[in-house]
Amino acid sequence: MGLCKFAKGWRKGAVKGNAEGQYELAHCYRTGSEGVKLDKVAAAAWYGMAADQEHAGAQGSLGFCYARGEGVGQNLELAAVTLYRKAAEAGHAFGQGLLASCYATGKGVEQNDSLAVAWWEKSATGGLANSQHRLGFCFMHGKRGLPKNARRARSYLKAAAAQGFVDAIKDLKLLNTCESCGAPTPTARAGAAGP
Numbered sequence: 001m002g003l004c005k006f007a008k009g010w011r012k013g014a015v016k017g018n019a020e021g022q023y024e025l026a027h028c029y030r031t032g033s034e035g036v037k038l039d040k041v042a043a044a045a046w047y048g049m050a051a052d053q054e055h056a057g058a059q060g061s062l063g064f065c066y067a068r069g070e071g072v073g074q075n076l077e078l079a080a081v082t083l084y085r086k087a088a089e090a091g092h093a094f095g096q097g098l099l100a101s102c103y104a105t106g107k108g109v110e111q112n113d114s115l116a117v118a119w120w121e122k123s124a125t126g127g128l129a130n131s132q133h134r135l136g137f138c139f140m141h142g143k144r145g146l147p148k149n150a151r152r153a154r155s156y157l158k159a160a161a162a163q164g165f166v167d168a169i170k171d172l173k174l175l176n177t178c179e180s181c182g183a184p185t186p187t188a189r190a191g192a193a194g195p
Contacts, residue, residue, distance in 0.1 A: 007034040014046060022050035023058040030061070030070070040071030051083065060087035060095035067098075067108075081108035088119060093126025100131065104144065113144040124156060132160035133168040140175055150175060 007028050013021025025036070026046030032038030044065045050058030063083030066075045081102055087095020100119030103112045117138070123131035135146075136156030142148035153175055160168030 004034045007036050014049075017049075017053075019050040019053040019055040019058065022046045022053075023055050023061070026050065026058065026061065030065075040065070042071070044071030051086075054086075054090070056087045056090035056092035056095060059083045059090070060092050060098060063087065063095070063098060076102075076108040088122070091122075091126070093123045093128040093131070096120075096123035096126065097128045097131040097134075100134070104134075117144050117146060124159070127163075129160040129163040129165040129168065132156045132163075133165050133171070136160060136168060137171055140171060 007025065010021045010024040010028065014025045015021075023046070026043045028034045028036035029039045029046060030043035044062060047058045047062035047065060051062045060083065063080040065071050066073075066079035066083065068074065072079075081099070084095050084099040084102060088099040096119045100116045100123060102108045103119065104116035105111065117135070120131045120135050124135050133156070136153045136159075138144045138146045139149045139153035139156065154172065157168045157172040157175065161172050
């Protein structure tokens, strides 16, 4: 089985220096899709070439590689957060969500709930279901400095659930059940630490 038509086009563009082709080809290497053999090292290299050209998606994806040590040495503090920040500041929803998670957990940066929420809001506005879920969860339970607010929780959870985000669907059902029975606060899913 050879490369599919799309991968052939992306490879041609990537070799010529096209950042979008490099980014798409890197994704194929990272996932082993479109007839491209799985190769995390090649994926990181192609993401790096596109990131050097200020491709926001590649910056976020390369940061993800560094955060997990996929194809490159693991380096959350320097590489991942720097790359996440570049992608986030360029308006890339995935990069914004990743940077928010760094602030939420304190990995690579000083833990800061306000900055986590601010970046999740930007990411959620950009349509990232994971960030929509995290904000919905926070409003549902009054976490990360946000007040409990069932209306706002429902809005974010519905947006994520509409994209098929399983945890959002579960939390939306829980929120609706708790409100319908008159319980004053929703109960967290069993064993879920939450965002």
